[in-house]
Structures are given as structure tokens and as C-alpha cells.
Amino acid sequence: MAIRRVSPGKALVSTQLSRRDFLKISGSGLAGAALLGTAGCGVFENSGGTGGGGGGGNVLNVNLATEIRYLDSALATDEISFGILVNTQEGLYRLDPDQKPVPAAADGAEVSDDGLTYTFTLRDGIEWSNGDPVTSRDYKYAWLKVLNPDTASEYSYIIYTFVQGAAEYNAGDGSAGDVAIETPDDRTLRVTLVNKAPYFLQLTSFPLYFPQQQEYVEQQGDDYAQDADTLIYNGPYVMTQGGVGAGGTTVLEKNDRYWDKANVAVQRINGRIVKDSDTALNLYEAGELDITGLVGDKVARYEDSPEFYRRVEPTTFYGQVNHDVPALANLNIRKALMTGFDRKTLTERVLADGSEPAYALVPPAITPGPGDQTFRQALGDLLPTDTSGARQLWEQGVEELGETPRLKMLFDDSSIGRDIATFIQGQYKENLGADLEIEITTFEAGLTRVQERDYQVSFVSGWGADYNDPMTFLDLFLSDSPQNTTGWSSERYDELINGAKREGDQERRMQMMAEAEPILFDEVVLIPEYYSAVAGLKKPYFKGFAPHDFGGSPDFKYASIEGK
């Protein structure tokens, strides 16, 4: 905006900067600075509570990487919230460092002969952090809260899939009274399941199954679980600082009322939030973080360090095929797409983070299987591991269709998503002579499109196991599963999987699932890519690092600091 300066006449008059003017100006300048200073005081982290760092020797500094979204166990959906919950609350069972469920708030469970009714006995003397006893009613209240349709809990399926009467209540067709959870007395909880579920004990360690005390929750009203002061805790740690969406440090301190506090070694955990991975790595090297994740090319760089750790998770990334698309109705085209890119190169060059090539759906990290083997060991690879036969399949498919199909692949907009997209596109060109288009979208938009069947082949997402059993992957493709957005269904597959759900004998149900999984690849329902791995660096004095593949992770109850 053009502006006219003060005219020369005016300037000549006001040449004298008197002493008073000078004092006025510098006075207001100083006042401004002082104001800034005092206003600033309230802004800094240490200017009030216990602050961020420090705490002496028995402290772990970890990076949460993003703000906590939920502290209400009935509503939580994300990793970070689960991670805080598993350390501050406790379910009937807890996963040990080997991912096995061990009695926690319960000291045992009896299972009925038909495998459907579980009777849990709560441990004597367990208390909330406010001194009140933890009772079986606290578990019933919390589970019903998860199922209540008004709560609108995103993870409600983790309970209603298993407990009798729960699905109807959640859908609004039944009442809370019809849900098969009973509390004959304060220390006993009895649950009846819809189907046999050998992994049910493990499920009770999942944060959605944690207890809540009805009186406390109702007293807090809308403020419940917004921050450290509006929660009570029955786990190894209590939260003394932090809250939902809070940007500062989240502090966990050892819970004096925890029944097993004798076995909790680390006194305090400082949860910082560092979103930039380079900053996090630098902070780790400077000793301000005791553990950090590694992504991208950093993994290869630090692989040989003694502080390096890596785990292949029970998570599979795969492309989903929309069977309603005419071109994809052709089996040869689908088979060509399934075998047309080299997974070894994908994992070794493009990802280079320890992820492993996937030639099936159920990942190797899922331990139960037929006989003594894991499921993956027993079944092996379900598609060819090399690309040699792909071109022929493609050409055959094109001949059968009468024209070359124009196909689009949907990918998410993360940098690794784009890298994988470019790689696969290049591979299809090289191995099939086919030109497939890439469509990039945000993760959220991609999920919506897949749900609305507005896609052809979608590589947007993968699937992480909810519990340690092949069923968590295999029931995704039942014809009535809400997660089955492929438009494919098979009577035989439904028969086998539903049968396995009802089957009590472990070996027989494994056999049924073993017969079902190959069907997904004979008919090319999905195009597996890789089983993902996480990698990171951990200080040598940080012992007992117990990440969990299911539910909240990591579990600091088992951690200790030695030799610092």
C-alpha cells in the first residue's frame, strides 16, 4: 500500500527529542520488555510443575512422538494412548515380555468344559490409586461402557465379537442386561463367549478391557480422563503430569498402591514429544532420550550398532483387489498383478528397514499354529516368489479380456508410500509390459475410498494383529465382515473360518484355518507386500525393554536401569 511520508514542513517542527520524550520512549520500551518477560514466564514448562527433565538416576526418558489422544480406556484407539494406558492401568491379565498372558489383576481364571464361560477371580487387596478397592463391578462397568452405543467407541468390536449379547447391545437391538457378564461378588467376574476363543485371556490384557470405577467416572463427568488429575489408576505407574492433547512432558511415577510394586524397578518415566525424527535421533545421541525409533535410511546406517534393535511385527501390508471391477474379474490379470513385482528388492532396497517380504497373509510373528510350528512355518509361501511367470499370465489375461485394461493403484501420500508406488509401477512395466497408473491420496481419504469401494487396487493400508492368533487376519475376509471391502466372498472360505470359530479342538481349528488361507491366493483376493518391522536404538543401560505386539506397548513394568 503506497504511503505518503510526513511532509517536510512537519518534520522540521518536531526535530527536538526532549529529555522527556526520550524517557517516555525508553520507559515504554522497557515496560514492553518486562511485560514480555512476565508473560513469558507462564509459558515455559519448568515455571510451575515438576518440569521436564531431571529426576535423578532411576528415570527413563522416552519419546511419545505425538500427543496423547485418549486417556479414557473405553474410547482409546491409537498406539500412544494404549501405551500410556497399559502402564497406568491393569486388566485381568497382562502380557509378559514373551507376549504370553499372565495373571495380573486376576489371580486366575477357570474355563468351563465347553470353553465358553470364563470365571475370573480378582487378586486380594488390589486398590485404585485413591485407596478404593478394585472390584469385579469395575470391570463390568467398563466393558459395558465400551459396548454402549452412546459411547461410540471405535474399538467396541474387540469386545462385542466375543462376548454373548454384546453385539446386540452395541447395535441397539439389546439391553445392557442381556450382555453375558456377571459379578456374583466383588471378587468374581464371569463372562460367557459367543465362540470358543483360546486367545481370550490375552484379549483381557487389551486396553479396552481395562476397569473403570463407576462412582469416580460419574463424579468427574465431562472432565473424566482429560488429564492426570481426572483419572484413577490401578497399574504399575500413576500419571503425575500430562493430559489429552498436552504438548509438554508426560510424567509417570511408580504407583505405591500397585500390588506388584516390589517388581517395578524404574521409578519415573518422562514422556517427551519430539515429532521430528532427526531431532529425536540427535537427542538420543546427546543422552536426553534413552530410546528412539529409526526410519528410512537411518536404519541401514545404525544396523551394526550394539544399541540397535529390530522386531518384525505381526503386521502385513498388502494390496487389496476390488473384485467388482470388470478388468479385475479376470483371474489371470489378478495373478499377474500378484506375482508381477519382486518383493525381495522391495524390502531390501526400497524399505531397507528390516521388513520382510510377504508371500502370504498371516505373518511369521503369529506364534500359534498346527502342531509345534507357527502358522507361517507350517504353511510356507502361498504364491511364487519370483516374477518369471507373470508376463505370460498378463498376456493371457489381456487376450481373454480382448483389450488391455487401464488400471489404477491407490497409495497413501507418505514418502514411503510414494516410493513403494513408484517401485511397483516400474516393476509392472518391466515384468508385465503393463502401464498402471498411480493415484496418491491421504491415508484418511484412502480408507474412506476403500470403504466406499471407490478403488481398483488399493495399497493404502495394512493390517496389524489384535491378538496372537491367525484368526485376527483370516476373519477379515468373511463375506459378512465389515472389513471385507473387496467384493469377494466364498462359501467354502466362510464355512472353514466360521467352523474354526466354533471348533474347540485347537489342532482341528488350525487345520481348518490352514485350508482357508490358500483360498485367498488361489483366487487372488489380496496382493501381499511385506511384514513390517520396527527398528530403533536403545541405551545399553535400559534393560527389560518389553514391547508388545498386541495392545499397549512398551510395558515399563519389566524395565530396569543397570550399569548407568
Next chain:
Amino acid sequence: MIGYTLKRLVNACVILFVIATATWFLMQLLPGSPFNDEKLSPEARAQIEAKYGLDDPLLVQYVRYIGNLAQGDLGNSYQYSGKPVLEIILERLPVSAFLGAQAVVLGVIGGLLLGVIGALKHNSLADSGTALLAVLGIAVPEFVLAPLAQYWLAFKLGIFPPAFFESWWHSVLPSMVLAITVAAVVATFTRTEMLEVLGQDYVTLAKSKGLNKVAVVARHVLRNSMIPLITIIVPLTAALVTGTLIVETVFAIPGIGEQFVRSIQVNDYSMIIGTTMLFSVFFVASYLIQDILYGIIDPRIRVVGHGD
């Protein structure tokens, strides 16, 4: 003067209303939804949308939104279990505001110095030096400056803490990084304006009256060069307060800038609108202040303003 100010105020309110409406409509066009777990069954999704009123007809949602906004209710965040957006903003705004304000102070002082030196030592090596610094300051992007500054000055040399916001000293390096752009712009403006003013008759007169150089600069030249600076300082401040995204991410500072981008990425409708309205209020307010300042400094603007 009062009439002029009132007119500007009414203008401001109208602009804010238009922005609120436009933002709301643009957000309806955003693909995806705030609730995106693939594990979400259609029934669960329906329950959640009912809970948040997302299943009401658009017009109903719009009217409810405008009504709430007028009462200062910015709604609840979708990603932080219904925490009020206003609360989140109020928690984070002081942090970003402090960083921004400090950056403006540092930047203006630094820029003024650079500009004055450049103008007074016109066409010398010092002038070229300051001009080069100014160009670099504007051209080099913050996502290069911030990590570089952090690596060298914090991690390597240990002069500043590398991250977090635990004390005033933690804020100095991030503010310095932000101040570089401010200083560069201020320096360029100051230098250009001063050169013009230095050539004016009244300056020659002052010099011929025997005033020494410092007095000339302080009393005449600087004051007259400051007016154009009003034009840029005010929106620069607003942009700084809000544009601290890179700095906040690199230095792990819990401010409002990084929260804004995150909320767009996850479709947190209320948070997006709340933050956009906040920024809009800043911008509109700063232009309002600027117009009033001009009205005070230069009466001709007031007179001309009255005419339309």
C-alpha cells in the same frame, strides 16, 4: 476519527464472517473423515457420526456452527477425545506468541541495524555485505535454517539447548532462527527508505545547520523511514506467530503452528476451523491496527477514507 475507526471495525466483522463461512464449506470438500480406523465397522462409524452431529443435514450443521462461533464456542476436537478447541488453542498460543514476539524484537533490532549501516555506508563493502545477508535471510527456507542452527549451535557447540521449551534460554535459538527472515525484510526496507530520506532537502538543511551525523539519523532520518515499516511489521508479526510450524517441529516446541497442520492431516474439523478463525482474527486485527495507526500519523488518509 471515531467514524473512521467504527467503519473499519464493521468491515473487520464482515470479513471474519465471510472467512468463517468459506472455511466451513471448504472443509466439507476435504476428502476423508475424522474417524478413520479400518477396524471401524459401518455401525460404529454411524454411532460416532451421530454423537458428533455429523449426520445432520449440512444447513443444520452450518447454522449450529455459526451460532457457536458467535458465542465464542469453537467446538470440541475430534482427535483429542472431545477436548474443547479453545482450550487447546489457549494452551498453545502463548508459546507460539512468545516465540514470534521475541523473533520480531530480535529481527527488527537486527534489521534496523543492518539497514542503517547499509544506507549510511552506501556503495561500500559494508553495504554489499548487509545486502547479501538480507538476500540470504529471505531466500534460505526455514527447514534448512532450523536444523542447521540446531545441529551446529546446540548439539555440536552446546551453546543452546537443542529442543523443548523448558526455560527462556530454550526459546532463544528458535526465536533467532525465526528472526532471520524478519531481519532480512526489515533491513531491506530500512535501507531503501533511508536512502530516499537521506536525499531529502530537510536532511541537507539539518546537516548544514551543523547537526552531527548521529543526531541527523536519529532525529530525522529514522522517524521518517519508519512509516513504511508499519506496513510490513504488523502482518509480519501475524505471519510469524502462526507460521512457526517448522521451528516448532524441529525444536519440539508445543505451539499452535504444528498443531494446525496436524489437524488438517487427520481431518479434525473443529480444530481446523478454530485455528483458521484464530489466524484470521490476527490478520484482520493487525490490518485494523495498521489502518488506525495510519489514521493517526497521516490525517490525509482519514479525510480520504471518509469520502468513500
